Amino acid sequence: MTPETAFVLRTRLPLLGPAEQPPILRPGTVPRARLVRRDESERTHIYQPKLSEEQTQRQLVRDLLDRAFGGSASKLVMQALSARRATQEELGEIRKLIEGSRDGKEIRDER
Numbered sequence: 001m002t003p004e005t006a007f008v009l010r011t012r013l014p015l016l017g018p019a020e021q022p023p024i025l026r027p028g029t030v031p032r033a034r035l036v037r038r039d040e041s042e043r044t045h046i047y048q049p050k051l052s053e054e055q056t057q058r059q060l061v062r063d064l065l066d067r068a069f070g071g072s073a074s075k076l077v078m079q080a081l082s083a084r085r086a087t088q089e090e091l092g093e094i095r096k097l098i099e100g101s102r103d104g105k106e107i108r109d110e111r
Contacts, residue, residue, distance in 0.1 A: 003039070003048040 035056065039046040049056065061076070069075040077094075086094070 003046045 036047040037050055065071055
């Protein structure tokens with residue numbers, strides 16, 4: 001992800017009211033979210049992600065697992081698959097991950 005201003009980040013979202021925007025992109029909250037670095041050397045502040053996309057996704061999924069699914073990965077997967085139909089390619093990737101976890105291998109997103 002390239003460095004962006006808060007304005008540019010907010011304009012990439014669908015048109016949502018302030019209460020519906022993710023907290024990270026509500027005016028005045030971006031620097032406090034701990035997910036981005038702020039460069040204040042210019043008048044327009046530039047924000048860069050602190051973590052990679054994969055690290056951020058893992059952190060968000062861990063939090064979602066704990067808060068919404070009581071730590072149950074199977075409940076999260078069942079809800080995800082029932083909410084949106086997976087392609088055959090995605091189902092194949094899921095099968096590989098399951099087989100790899102059975103063998104005691106660490107699961108990595110290889111996209």
